[in-house]
Every structure is written in structure tokens, then in C-alpha cells.
Amino acid sequence: MLKKRIMRRVYAIWFVRRALPVLGGSFLSLAIALKMTADSFFVAEIMRSFKFVLAHNLMGLPRYIESALNSAEPSTLILIAMAGIVSFALAVKLLRSVRSILSSPVSVASYIKR
Secondary structure, three states, X not given: OHHHHHHHHHHHHHHHHHHHHHHHHHHHHHHHXXXXXXXXXXXXXXXXXXXXXXXXXXXXXHHHHHHHHHOOOHHHHHHHHHHHHHHHHHHHHHHHHHHHHHHOHHXXXXXXXX
């Protein structure tokens, strides 16, 4: 019982020190990309067109995405790509950390000391 309570506290501390900043960074970069997209595009119209393509011509979806990206401003594309890369890298880092914690629960204290 005591060991279980201690381990819960250790996992909570690990989450706050390791996982929370990575999740925050992922969500922040995604939010920046979405904000820039919303400022550059009329998102409601894009979503309406996207739903139309999904409903009527699923095979035309790659062509629709290609034409949407071709008509976007280069600065917006670069920002969206950078935010996507950062989000992906942070998500991979978080998954690796969680996987290593789950594979060896004895070494949780070493993660907290870092």
C-alpha cells in the first residue's frame, strides 16, 4: 500500500517535470500553426470544401490538398511545416520517455533527478 502511494507520487512528479512540458510544447506549436492558418485562410470555406471532396470524390482528395497547398503563401507553408515538425519531434520524445518508464519502473527515480 505504501509502495503504491509512493510510486504514484513518483509518477506524478515525473509527469509534471517531463511529460507536461513536452505536451505543452506540442500543443503550443500546433496552436501557432492553426492561428497562422486561420489568419491566412478562410478556414470555414476550406473545411466545407474538404467535406464536399470527402463526400463526393474520395479519390480526388490528394489533388484537393495539392491545390490548396499550391495556392498558399510560402511563409504560411513554412510556418505550418515547422510547427508540424516540432510537434512530431516532441510527440516522439514523449512516447520514448513513456515507453522507457513503462519498461523499467525501478528507474523512475533516475528520471526525476535529471
